[in-house]
Amino acid sequence: MSTKSINTIVDRRDGKLAMAHFYVAFIALAIGGLAGLLQTLVRSGKYELPWGIGYYQVLTVHGVVLGLVLTTFFIMGFQLAAVSRTSGALTDKQRMTGWIGFWLMTIGTVMAAVMILLNEASVLYTFYAPLQAHALYYVGLTLVIVGSWIDGAALIMAYASWRKANPGKPSPLLTFMAIVNTLLWIVATIGVAATVLFQLLPWSLGLVERVDVLVSRTLFWYFGHPLVYFWLLPAYMAWYAIVPKIIGGKIFSDSLARMSFILFLLFSIPVGFHHQLMEPGIDPAWKFLQVILTFLVIIPSLMTAFSLFATFEMFGRSKGATGLFGWVKKLPWGDARFAVPFIGMLAFIPAGAGGVINASHQLNQVVHNTIWVTGHFHLTLATSVILTFFGISYWLVPHLTGRVLTKAMNKLAIIQAVIWAIGMTFMSGAMHAAGLLGAPRRSSFSTYGGSEQAAEWIPYQVAQAVGGSILFLGIILMLYIFINLAFFAPKGEQEFPVGEVADAAEKTPMVFENWKLWIGITVLLILFAYTIPFIDMIQNAPIGSKGYKFF
Amino acid sequence: MAQPGIGKKTNTKVEDQSSLKGTLASVFLLGFFLIITWVGVYFLFLDRF
Amino acid sequence: MHIHKFEKIWLIFGITTLLVFLSVIGVSAFYLGNQPPSCLATINPEKVDTTAPFDKPGLKKVEGKEWDYELVFVASAFAYNPGQVEVPKGAKVKVIATTKDVIHGFEVAGTNINMMLEPGFISEYVTTFDKAGEYLIVCNEYCGVGHHMMSSKIEVVE
Numbered sequence: 001m002s003t004k005s006i007n008t009i010v011d012r013r014d015g016k017l018a019m020a021h022f023y024v025a026f027i028a029l030a031i032g033g034l035a036g037l038l039q040t041l042v043r044s045g046k047y048e049l050p051w052g053i054g055y056y057q058v059l060t061v062h063g064v065v066l067g068l069v070l071t072t073f074f075i076m077g078f079q080l081a082a083v084s085r086t087s088g089a090l091t092d093k094q095r096m097t098g099w100i101g102f103w104l105m106t107i108g109t110v111m112a113a114v115m116i117l118l119n120e121a122s123v124l125y126t127f128y129a130p131l132q133a134h135a136l137y138y139v140g141l142t143l144v145i146v147g148s149w150i151d152g153a154a155l156i157m158a159y160a161s162w163r164k165a166n167p168g169k170p171s172p173l174l175t176f177m178a179i180v181n182t183l184l185w186i187v188a189t190i191g192v193a194a195t196v197l198f199q200l201l202p203w204s205l206g207l208v209e210r211v212d213v214l215v216s217r218t219l220f221w222y223f224g225h226p227l228v229y230f231w232l233l234p235a236y237m238a239w240y241a242i243v244p245k246i247i248g249g250k251i252f253s254d255s256l257a258r259m260s261f262i263l264f265l266l267f268s269i270p271v272g273f274h275h276q277l278m279e280p281g282i283d284p285a286w287k288f289l290q291v292i293l294t295f296l297v298i299i300p301s302l303m304t305a306f307s308l309f310a311t312f313e314m315f316g317r318s319k320g321a322t323g324l325f326g327w328v329k330k331l332p333w334g335d336a337r338f339a340v341p342f343i344g345m346l347a348f349i350p351a352g353a354g355g356v357i358n359a360s361h362q363l364n365q366v367v368h369n370t371i372w373v374t375g376h377f378h379l380t381l382a383t384s385v386i387l388t389f390f391g392i393s394y395w396l397v398p399h400l401t402g403r404v405l406t407k408a409m410n411k412l413a414i415i416q417a418v419i420w421a422i423g424m425t426f427m428s429g430a431m432h433a434a435g436l437l438g439a440p441r442r443s444s445f446s447t448y449g450g451s452e453q454a455a456e457w458i459p460y461q462v463a464q465a466v467g468g469s470i471l472f473l474g475i476i477l478m479l480y481i482f483i484n485l486a487f488f489a490p491k492g493e494q495e496f497p498v499g500e501v502a503d504a505a506e507k508t509p510m511v512f513e514n515w516k517l518w519i520g521i522t523v524l525l526i527l528f529a530y531t532i533p534f535i536d537m538i539q540n541a542p543i544g545s546k547g548y549k550f551f
Numbered sequence: 552m553a554q555p556g557i558g559k560k561t562n563t564k565v566e567d568q569s570s571l572k573g574t575l576a577s578v579f580l581l582g583f584f585l586i587i588t589w590v591g592v593y594f595l596f597l598d599r600f
Numbered sequence: 601m602h603i604h605k606f607e608k609i610w611l612i613f614g615i616t617t618l619l620v621f622l623s624v625i626g627v628s629a630f631y632l633g634n635q636p637p638s639c640l641a642t643i644n645p646e647k648v649d650t651t652a653p654f655d656k657p658g659l660k661k662v663e664g665k666e667w668d669y670e671l672v673f674v675a676s677a678f679a680y681n682p683g684q685v686e687v688p689k690g691a692k693v694k695v696i697a698t699t700k701d702v703i704h705g706f707e708v709a710g711t712n713i714n715m716m717l718e719p720g721f722i723s724e725y726v727t728t729f730d731k732a733g734e735y736l737i738v739c740n741e742y743c744g745v746g747h748h749m750m751s752s753k754i755e756v757v758e
Binding site: 054055056059122124128131213214253276277278279280282283284287288292295298299302303306356361362364365368437438439440442445448449451453541542543544545548550551 | 639
Binding site: 571572574575578579582585586589593596599600 | 604624711713730731
């Protein structure tokens with residue numbers, strides 16, 4: 001398994017490409033974080049936005065910049081670095097492909113951002129028709145996606161050259177995982193690209209008058225759920241393959257890690273209806289079928305939970321820990337590279353519990369579109385995933401810039417994560433609670449004409465603002481650490497940790513690299529879950545909708 | 552490194568280093584948490600009209 | 601591929617739990633009829649005001665049906681019609697709603713009545729209003745600048 005020829009340092013030129021992605025990602029964090037702070041303040045009822053800025057404009061900024069821009073840029077940068085580290089430096093052609101992808105994504109981001117700032121696109125990041133944004137907003141988002149495909153092509157090319165040079169061998173684990181996530185992304189984004197290119201863009205340009213709303217939403221959610229797994233899998237890459245090395249332990253099982261990634265590829269796509277459970281026009285039996293498929297995608301996460309605990313326990317016991325939980329004390333709590341992602345892992349427990357509830361067919365009536373859902377994905381994306389991304393940054397950014405994470409920065413990083421956890425407990429906890437009482441998501445402050453029920457929500461909204469303010473403090477700290485690591489930290493060599501497999505774990509079966517098989521099953525599952533309801537939608541379609549600009 | 556501490560172990564059985572009983576306990580705690588929250592919302596659903 | 605004994609125990613436990621969850625909601629949905637709102641009927645969204653039953657929004661007693669009343673709502677940016685309605689406690693009601701323009705989210709706060717209103721489609725939900733009180737109806741899907749001003753009220757009276 002260990003071919004010693006593989007470099008332990010990411011090629012400097014590949015590092016530049018990855019860092020370019022990170023600069024955009026952290027600028028997005030600054031802008032989107034500020035937007036988030038403003039939203040929680042407005043919704044507390046104690047603050048109003050100045051200069052005629054709209055709440056929903058700010059909300060659009062927050063969603064687009066954090067949900068689409070920060071994530072996509074960070075993930076692509078991280079995956080480029082991980083592939084370069086584990087499969088060798090990119091060729092010039094591959095690197096050039098990566099740069100083309102990066103610039104397309106950046107240009108697209110700027111276009112979409114300008115339209116949002118001009119208040120031409122206050123349609124949120126889900127841009128549900130028939131609310132109609134400026135055509136350039138859709139063009140911008142398309143460019144972000146096309147750019148990410150080209151970035152992905154660079155990764156796939158690098159993987160192909162590794163396979164060619166190492167026939168009959170399983171690819172390095174991190175490379176394998178990055179490729180699974182890239183394939184997942186490509187298959188998923190076909191849906192959103194289809195609705196934008198064939199429905200929304202011609203409609204916003206006035207080439208067609210009407211749009212089929214349900215088809216557009218269905219294509220969006222075909223993309224929307226694998227999107228969240230596209231965010232999650234890079235965090236799982238770090239949890240499975242990097243954190244074990246950081247703590248000085250071993251990967252629990254290479255094969256199980258690969259298997260769970262393959263299961264994510266298969267089952268995270270044909271499940272979009274669980275975002276559309278409350279919609280007319282879809283037969284409930286088809287909804288339930290996708291609910292079952294959604295439950296299947298919980299299984300690899302159950303496997304992940306076991307693998308991670310096992311990695312930690314095996315390490316602790318090898319250090320002499322005894323008793324049921326003695327191993328917990330042996331973990332390196334003072335090391336931000338471990339402690340920060342660990343807090344993210346813990347957050348995934350309530351996050352996952354909420355997710356199971358959301359997906360449970362008619363139980364969704366209790367929480368659908370309430371602020372519970374916002375609380376839910378601020379645990380998944382905005383805690384589990386983002387804290388893991390921060391944890392990755394603490395070694396990856398200095399590794400790429402030829403600097404080191406100093407003791408002081410390490411300490412600050414841990415403080416940052418603790419602040420984040422506290423802020424999120426307030427914000428997400430209050431969101432979950434208010435959501436159960438019925439408070440809607442994506443809504444500005446309102447007393448709803450003096451309604452008693454709405455009055456009950458306000459204390460929770462104040463708690464959200466307290467949490468939001470604490471989180472914003474966390475963002476400032478994070479940006480300070482990032483800037484330090486990128487430009488000011490002392491020169492040196494920071495390790496890019498890559499885990500090794502535990503001795504007991506055996507050889508990795510080659511079947512995991514059989515892409516024809518896995519992509520074939522993925523496509524079959526998608527066809528199974530979507531073909532008939534999709535035909536129904538088109539056959540029973542009502543007259544389409546004209547565009548509305550209610551912003 | 553892995554030698555049991557002198558005079559410390561009174562148990563006849565030396566603790567198995569590769570034991571994963573803590574892992575099993577942890578995941579079951581997680582499992583119970585999933586069940587409790589799910590059942591909680593399920594009853595909320597039943598209680599409401 | 602080797603799987604640790606404890607991991608097998610955990611996966612069996614976990615998968616069984618998921619199966620139990622699925623059975624509970626499956627039986628509830630397909631046997632007891634607690635399906636999420638999934639009406640398949642369509643309507644021309646530009647002619648809502650002249651199409652029955654949306655030409656007369658509000659509560660209406662009906663005979664010979666499985667429910668006693670029909671409660672009709674028309675949503676448009678940024679209001680519900682009717683803006684307030686009284687329902688007798690214990691009444692079995694079919695709530696019927698649609699939108700004249702963009703997507704709205706019809707949610708009666710504190711109840712299970714929660715459904716998307718999409719242009720061209722009718723949304724329905726049947727339930728028994730068995731608790732007295734005042735219930736706020738909000739719009740829970742972003743529909744434009746006035747989204748948070750959009751509301752109505754149901755009073756369930758003895």
